[in-house]
Amino acid sequence: MLEQLKEEVFKANLELVKHNLVIFTWGNVSAIDRESGLVVIKPSGVEYDVMKASDMVVVDLDGNVVDGNLKPSSDTPTHIELYKAFPEIGGVVHTHSTYATAWAHAGCDIPILGTTQADYFYGDIPCTRDMTAEEIAGAYEKETGTVIVDSFKDKNPMHVPGVIVKNHAPFSWGKDAHDAVHNSVVIEQVAKMNFVALQVNPEATMNKHLTEKHFNRKHGANAYYGQG
Amino acid sequence: MLEQLKEEVFKANLELVKHNLVIFTWGNVSAIDRESGLVVIKPSGVEYDVMKASDMVVVDLDGNVVDGNLKPSSDTPTHIELYKAFPEIGGVVHTHSTYATAWAHAGCDIPILGTTQADYFYGDIPCTRDMTAEEIAGAYEKETGTVIVDSFKDKNPMHVPGVIVKNHAPFSWGKDAHDAVHNSVVIEQVAKMNFVALQVNPEATMNKHLTEKHFNRKHGANAYYGQG
Amino acid sequence: MLEQLKEEVFKANLELVKHNLVIFTWGNVSAIDRESGLVVIKPSGVEYDVMKASDMVVVDLDGNVVDGNLKPSSDTPTHIELYKAFPEIGGVVHTHSTYATAWAHAGCDIPILGTTQADYFYGDIPCTRDMTAEEIAGAYEKETGTVIVDSFKDKNPMHVPGVIVKNHAPFSWGKDAHDAVHNSVVIEQVAKMNFVALQVNPEATMNKHLTEKHFNRKHGANAYYGQG
Amino acid sequence: MLEQLKEEVFKANLELVKHNLVIFTWGNVSAIDRESGLVVIKPSGVEYDVMKASDMVVVDLDGNVVDGNLKPSSDTPTHIELYKAFPEIGGVVHTHSTYATAWAHAGCDIPILGTTQADYFYGDIPCTRDMTAEEIAGAYEKETGTVIVDSFKDKNPMHVPGVIVKNHAPFSWGKDAHDAVHNSVVIEQVAKMNFVALQVNPEATMNKHLTEKHFNRKHGANAYYGQG
Numbered sequence: 001m002l003e004q005l006k007e008e009v010f011k012a013n014l015e016l017v018k019h020n021l022v023i024f025t026w027g028n029v030s031a032i033d034r035e036s037g038l039v040v041i042k043p044s045g046v047e048y049d050v051m052k053a054s055d056m057v058v059v060d061l062d063g064n065v066v067d068g069n070l071k072p073s074s075d076t077p078t079h080i081e082l083y084k085a086f087p088e089i090g091g092v093v094h095t096h097s098t099y100a101t102a103w104a105h106a107g108c109d110i111p112i113l114g115t116t117q118a119d120y121f122y123g124d125i126p127c128t129r130d131m132t133a134e135e136i137a138g139a140y141e142k143e144t145g146t147v148i149v150d151s152f153k154d155k156n157p158m159h160v161p162g163v164i165v166k167n168h169a170p171f172s173w174g175k176d177a178h179d180a181v182h183n184s185v186v187i188e189q190v191a192k193m194n195f196v197a198l199q200v201n202p203e204a205t206m207n208k209h210l211t212e213k214h215f216n217r218k219h220g221a222n223a224y225y226g227q228g
Numbered sequence: 229m230l231e232q233l234k235e236e237v238f239k240a241n242l243e244l245v246k247h248n249l250v251i252f253t254w255g256n257v258s259a260i261d262r263e264s265g266l267v268v269i270k271p272s273g274v275e276y277d278v279m280k281a282s283d284m285v286v287v288d289l290d291g292n293v294v295d296g297n298l299k300p301s302s303d304t305p306t307h308i309e310l311y312k313a314f315p316e317i318g319g320v321v322h323t324h325s326t327y328a329t330a331w332a333h334a335g336c337d338i339p340i341l342g343t344t345q346a347d348y349f350y351g352d353i354p355c356t357r358d359m360t361a362e363e364i365a366g367a368y369e370k371e372t373g374t375v376i377v378d379s380f381k382d383k384n385p386m387h388v389p390g391v392i393v394k395n396h397a398p399f400s401w402g403k404d405a406h407d408a409v410h411n412s413v414v415i416e417q418v419a420k421m422n423f424v425a426l427q428v429n430p431e432a433t434m435n436k437h438l439t440e441k442h443f444n445r446k447h448g449a450n451a452y453y454g455q456g
Numbered sequence: 457m458l459e460q461l462k463e464e465v466f467k468a469n470l471e472l473v474k475h476n477l478v479i480f481t482w483g484n485v486s487a488i489d490r491e492s493g494l495v496v497i498k499p500s501g502v503e504y505d506v507m508k509a510s511d512m513v514v515v516d517l518d519g520n521v522v523d524g525n526l527k528p529s530s531d532t533p534t535h536i537e538l539y540k541a542f543p544e545i546g547g548v549v550h551t552h553s554t555y556a557t558a559w560a561h562a563g564c565d566i567p568i569l570g571t572t573q574a575d576y577f578y579g580d581i582p583c584t585r586d587m588t589a590e591e592i593a594g595a596y597e598k599e600t601g602t603v604i605v606d607s608f609k610d611k612n613p614m615h616v617p618g619v620i621v622k623n624h625a626p627f628s629w630g631k632d633a634h635d636a637v638h639n640s641v642v643i644e645q646v647a648k649m650n651f652v653a654l655q656v657n658p659e660a661t662m663n664k665h666l667t668e669k670h671f672n673r674k675h676g677a678n679a680y681y682g683q684g
Numbered sequence: 685m686l687e688q689l690k691e692e693v694f695k696a697n698l699e700l701v702k703h704n705l706v707i708f709t710w711g712n713v714s715a716i717d718r719e720s721g722l723v724v725i726k727p728s729g730v731e732y733d734v735m736k737a738s739d740m741v742v743v744d745l746d747g748n749v750v751d752g753n754l755k756p757s758s759d760t761p762t763h764i765e766l767y768k769a770f771p772e773i774g775g776v777v778h779t780h781s782t783y784a785t786a787w788a789h790a791g792c793d794i795p796i797l798g799t800t801q802a803d804y805f806y807g808d809i810p811c812t813r814d815m816t817a818e819e820i821a822g823a824y825e826k827e828t829g830t831v832i833v834d835s836f837k838d839k840n841p842m843h844v845p846g847v848i849v850k851n852h853a854p855f856s857w858g859k860d861a862h863d864a865v866h867n868s869v870v871i872e873q874v875a876k877m878n879f880v881a882l883q884v885n886p887e888a889t890m891n892k893h894l895t896e897k898h899f900n901r902k903h904g905a906n907a908y909y910g911q912g
Binding site: 569570571572638641645648649650651652653654655656657660662663665666669673680681682683 | 707708710727728729730754755758780782783785786787788789790791792814815817820821824851852853879882883
Binding site: 114115185196197198199201206207217225226227 | 557559563
């Protein structure tokens, strides 16, 4: 079932290792098949160096396992909430990458200060609000998805393809699993650069025109970056 | 004598190298066989790349060498104090890993600011009190164990499996040597993330409910992380 | 056409990878053949690990492609402005290297604080002024070259072989592509060292005599560094 | 001539690369044969990956080349001053390692805050005074040695085996070339750890008793660390 998507999700999980975004099993990638509404996701707590494509788990949008011998990632309900709320996305990534997670500990939006970020994000990378005691005690992983979605009431998730969950870590997404991993690399890199930048100059800001130029250079009808 | 435990301790010492936690010979791992009360530990000052499993030294809980041709780690008396005071632990690790040691230089507890820490530590990672002139001049390595134990009067060492020794470096422990190494990786990673987080936002804090949720998700009767 | 220069530019692009100055396709190197006035440059958005020397694109100083099957780097007009304004340079490099880009986010000149910088730069590494809304909306990549050139009205570009483009990232140059890469490594390294230095001592400065000594030790008529 | 010492110096130079202390040719190691008063040193500006043991240059204590086809390191007069002033040392190392050089840019002593430093340094790692315009314009590299020696009027160079040259970079030494490299690794590591420590707690200090205990544990008549 969904063998090709399992292969893609498996490979995207290994890309996290290649880009130094994960320690131990602290990360997971999923992708959705929009026709069937089924999600392929990494199994929970399995080490990357023994993981196989066939270990990927298939769940439906109610979180029921429909294929696979292992338990899906404990973060599966978060991924599902994102797929439900953001119909254009095809892949989701969660990591505890060092600098992005540090911003989550800080509880701050990553401000847009450079064109590296503007090439992928149309503005700041938001940090979610605090979760309530009820949300934490209840369906915690599902509610983690809810607070993420709350942060995007006034944002296009395809224009801001990632978020910092407060006191937790980043989530990113994209048109597919590979693209979502790409955005998780961008978040980690800008998290590091902006930590340094704000130490050098706490008053740093960026011109809005530059954000628009760079975002539109790579995205939308008049994009002219790359060979496409 | 205790050949399998020697192999485990040897492998756990090499894991320190793999996780970039040691420079030169600045680290050591031990494990205890609770039935016989014997501790297997790395020899003192031996380079990791020439070390063999058969170089591991066996000592009793009075610090007497009962097997092995080399001198045990000079930190052996610290390990022994921990095994005596914390009956549930099976392995102990000491490193001078960069960021955790920096917190030891700073002389500060590593505050809990994120779920990465809460997955393993039920709260802050404590920094020990200053050692007295008498403790330093006396049985220094044994007294290093004493000040660690002093920090755990009101803490369950299985819920807070590590500590920062002030002006020195981290110690960690766990159910076995491998688990203790795992916790030393966690300490180093949160030490780095919280250094960055507190530069970004010196007022950062974390909701107590989140600590409870994450700790209990991985530990205790209702744990649901992983394949277990 | 210009096969040897293509080979040089190709190799210089791979040096960026070797020196950890690029993630994904975020960097490009070019070189100019001053006799013909033709520039060889990396194609746009092509991954370094599949790129071949024959993928290099040849453009004239009006930006017209005169050889090659791929689109040239979207930053080509910036490179061209530099070749036009600085007749002594033979190669240009652009990266989004971590620390230099952080200084671009900060919007600050990298002050000269040590002899590492003085060995290559006769003073601070300047940060460009803000671009105007018109410059950004217009021929943006060409205007990026214009603001760089504006920063060198009172500077010899061979004595200060690089710049930080505000809210963007560094550009460097040199007598050829290899030399320009060398200078991009220097910029990244001093960007990192000065970030740390200014955290340790925000009042740090350097004696002007030391700058002169080191710069002249490696450059000019009385240079005595190396085997030359 | 001095073939074994050339081999030792060659290998020690490569250790700098292995420990990530050098970029390009920014570092050099020498050793002295005290009987003949001859110094073996790395040639100037030669890349580490093409360097051979036979490229090492032999100079006398007046700086005259007595063996070798290449020019010695431009820092040779600094090494010679150290050999003349500190009769117990057998090897000298100079690098531009990242964090130690950042402290040189900051112009600050590296304060002793932890036992990692105390295991090798009996106190702070001093930063030299400013050089005068005359010293810089005159025999600059020799005078660099002079200002280093000035910093050790009240210090035993075998108890404080390294220094930060203000606005330049670290020098270290030891009983031989290998030992001097070891100390250069220690300087870089404590420079990094203390940068972090002082960001976390600008008021950090260390108990003098701890310095004495750790230094004496590894050095002097009653040392008990290692297998010796």
